Amino acid sequence: MDDGARLETPDCKALSAAETGALAHLYRGEIYRSTIWRTRLDATTNWSVVSLGLALTISYQSADASALPLFLVAFLIGVFLYLEARRYRYFNVWRARARWLEIHLYAPLLRREPVEKPAWMNRLAEDYERPEHHIAFRRALGRRLRRNYMWIFTVQTMALYGKCLGASGGAAGFESLHIGPFPGWFLAVINGIGFCALGGFTWYIWRMDQKRFRQQMNPISMG
Template sequence: MDGGKPPLDPDCEAFTGSELGALAHLYRGEVYRSTIWRTRLDATTNWSVVSLGLALTISYQTADSSALPLFLVAFLIGVFLYLEARRYRYFNVWRARARWLEIYFYAPMLRREKVEDPVWLDRLAEDYQRPEHHIAFSRALGRRLRRNYMWIFTVQTMALYGKCLGAAGGAAGFESLHIGAVPGWVVAALNLVGFLGLAFYTWWVWLQDRKRFEERVNPISMG
């Protein structure tokens, strides 16, 4: 008894048993690699959170503690953001290949449909033959900002202004941020301008991603 299942499409069985086994192992390998790089992404995010936590501890230790560590930690978080955006481009390669197999191989197989469409097979083969990043660094940067780092920068900026304005209020509260001859209010303004610039960039990349997804019939693809 076949339990009422529809018959397999004749083209579904064009793959030999050994080829099906190889594809299954290929999929497992891509999932494993995407998982490894997903872990690496989490590592840089954790480093950013720990660094911000240390800066908060130092600046808020006493009422007279300087707020400068909260400003300087933004540069360290920026380095972690750069590293994570680079790692995301690699992660996206393995993730995209795994999703490609799920959509065009496993899903049609479960529906008893044709799985040997030469378009997706050629696209996947080309990606293995000439591997390359599927998204630009600028888009990867925007995505990591949207997912994680804008929240971290938001906490950093709020903590910095909370420390300065809570210490003495007004311009006097920014004196703990002075660097040499540079007044504290200038440093605070630079932090705010940088934060607003990142927020605008995140929003712009989000608009580009949404437009790109709306223009495609299938929103999941290589990249």
């Protein structure tokens, strides 16, 4: 590429300096939006950590304190996980657009090469005309579990069992979880099954991501 402010492509009209500048501002806008949504992701994670901290404070304030808050907080963390997975799908839209521009526009510019094909411009234009999520909800859920929430659920589960087993020095401590007609041991088993199910789901999504990454050179892309 010469030192002029024009991007030549084999199959499409060259971009003028004004059009190149517009793409630069577009990239800045996508980076800004992805940063805003990244902050929103951090907010739900912080809510989960604070909620778990409050449950730990209540349940461990004395030896006779009930471990019930540690069980109930799991449902609240699950709500935050659902919200964060939804937010991650939106965040991924802005991130994918920014990465698309980096790969197909800025990387050739840095190598002093012409843009190879106009197809990437058409793909980006289609995404602006008909915006859609780039990943399924289950994949977003699995990624947030792998990155943050499995660690939070691990602390919650360990604290729950530690409190119950320490309450009476044995399995009788599970009765501190008693809720209405449900015995404490039953609720403890339900918590364990739920934790294992989340772990299995996280592993499954991780395997899916690994398979996709091997098949695609740049996994963080459009489509």
